[in-house]
Amino acid sequence: MVRDPLGTYGALARRYGDAVRVPFGAGRAFFLLSRPEHAERVLVAGQDNYVKAFTYRPLRAVLGDGLLTSEGETWRRHRRLVQPVFSQRHIVGFVPQMVETAERFVRRWPDGVMLDAAGELRKLTLDIVGRALFGSELAGEAQRTGRALEALQRGTVIGTFLPGVTAKRELYRRVPGLGGAIAHLDGMVQRVVQGGSGGELLNLLKERGEFDAEELRDEVLTLLLAGHETTAASLAWTLVLLSRYPAARERLEEEVDDVLGGREPKAEDADRLPWTKAVLSEAMRLYPPAWTIERDAVNDDDVAGVRIPAGSTVAIPPYLIHRNEDFWPNPEGFQPERFIGDQQRPRYAYLPFGGGRRICVGAGFAMLEATLVLATISRAYRLDLAPGVAVPGRAEITYRPAGPVPMRVIRR
Ligand code: HEM
Incomplete structure (x- = not known):
């Protein structure tokens, strides 16, 4: 589980099916549930019975009372304050800055150069979220932040299986390298909070005066981390797939050329790029x-016929649900047309952003950003994966390419 959680989940599901009960220490059990109706029950209809699982504990030791890891009244207060900034009407206002940042960023790529697409995208998405939400330029921080995040991801996975790790100090002591990583992230947050022009969300968080210094730190760090790694990973995987599926890429280039006709994308264009969105x-x-969403049950529950005793942990892995053959014919195949036109499948057969009240607050922001970044890249460049290179994934807090993704940049 520690070395290869995704491989272990996959092997369990292959061997035992889409509802697996794994005995887990004294009287407790761990359930691996990979059908849409399981997700619906745990994340939506029965959500009052569930809290974030013990597997979030090490992350909570680092991110504290930020939206991702808080519960109850604290979570509600944070969500109420932060959510309006992510309304569809509002995020459209971020677009000019998103596009300008992306245009400036990709323009530095010399024709024919080989670069690490995953690293470049992390840099770009950190810069976008830093500017849009906090008015800070973070591109220069990306390299050290990337390394700090690697340590954080590894540390929190290891920390999950160390008993009693609930305090930051204990986690640092047990996971070498983590203290330095968090010191860097805290430094970055401090620069963001004290720095320059503020940015809308930061101003809002400060002005309301509802957050003390620590809560502000927790929320800024949460949004910086949750708001860039995930989007960077999905864009990196997208570029890898496009490089492997030339017909899908050509169709995307045609769409982008038709809709944009050589100019920079605007907010309205996102809805006119259905194939680009389907590819993403x-x-x-x-x-x-x-890749996985996990909860602990407070009371006994019945999850679509599976009896869940109080205190059990339930994993709802989007990775497995998204590959469940009952809902996705040819599950391993890359077929963006699945997302074009009428879609005959249960609502929670697809849940990259989760569901229920803990659904990703940045989902609209992320989709808009990813669509516009992909359009910006594709109107100017084609990225080819270096020949013969495999791109293994690594599943920790996020599922992302395990190492650098060498791609050659060709100007179109
Ligand atoms: C492709 C990109 C993204 C993916 C796949 C993604 C996925 C998710 C998922 C699945 C959750 C729910 C976790 C759970 O229920 O345990 C979540 C929560 C969250 N996400 Fe995202 N996310 C993305 C981008 C973003 C962005 C851009 C932001 C902010 C700028 C963001 C901020 C958050 C926050 C704050 C939460 C916690 C929400 C809460 O519990 O109230 N995410 N995300």
């Missing part, structure tokens, strides 16, 4: 950055 959606089906 299909990439997130095959490689959902949030």
Whole structure:
């Protein structure tokens, strides 16, 4: 589980099916549930009975009372404050800045150069979220932040299986390298909070005066981390898939050329790029950055016929649901047309952003950003994966390419 959680989940599901009960220590059980109706019950209809699972504990030690890891009244207060900034009407206002940042970023790519697409996209998405939400330029921080995040991801997975790790200090002591990583992230947050022009969300969080310094730190760090790694991973997987499926890529280039006619994308264009969006959606089906969503049951429950005793942990992995053959014919195949036109499948057969009240607050932002970044890249460049290179994934908090993704940039 520690070394290869996704491989272990996959092997369990292959061997035992889409509802698996794994005995887990004294009287407790761990359930691996990979059908849409399971997701519907745990995340939506029965959500009052569930809290974030013990597997979030190490992350909570680092992100504290930010939206991703808080519960109850604290979570509600944070969500109420943050959510309006992510309304569809509102995020459209971020578009000019998103596009300008992306245009400037990709323009630095010399024709013919080989670069690490995953690293480049992390840099770009960190810069976009930093500017849009907090008015900070973070491109220069990306390299060290990337390394800090690697340590954080590994540390939190290891930390999950160390008993008693609920305090930050304990986690640092037990996971070498993590203290330095978090010190860097805290430094970055401090620069964001104290720095320059503020940015809308930061101003809002400060002005309301509802958050003390620590809560502000937790929320800024949460949004910086949750708001860039995931989007970067989905874009990296998308570019890898497009490089492997030339017909899908040609159709995307045609769409982008037709709709944009050589100019920069605007907010209205997102709705006129259905194939671009379908490509992203299909990439997130095959490689959902949030590959598992986990909860602990407060009371006994019945999840679509599976009896869940109080105190059990339930994993609802989008990765497995998205590949469940009952809902996705040819599950391993890359077929963006699945997301075009009428879609005959249960609502929670596809849940890259989760569901229920803890659904990703940045889902609209992420889709808009990813669509516009992909259009910006594709109108100017074609990226080819270096020949013979495999791109293994690594599943920790997010599922992302395990190492650098060498791609050659060709100007179109
Ligand atoms: C492709 C990109 C993204 C994916 C796949 C993704 C996925 C998810 C998922 C599955 C959850 C729910 C986790 C759970 O229920 O345990 C979540 C929560 C969250 N996401 Fe995202 N996310 C993405 C982008 C973003 C962006 C751009 C932001 C912010 C700028 C963001 C901020 C958050 C926050 C704050 C939460 C916690 C929400 C809450 O519990 O109230 N995410 N995300």
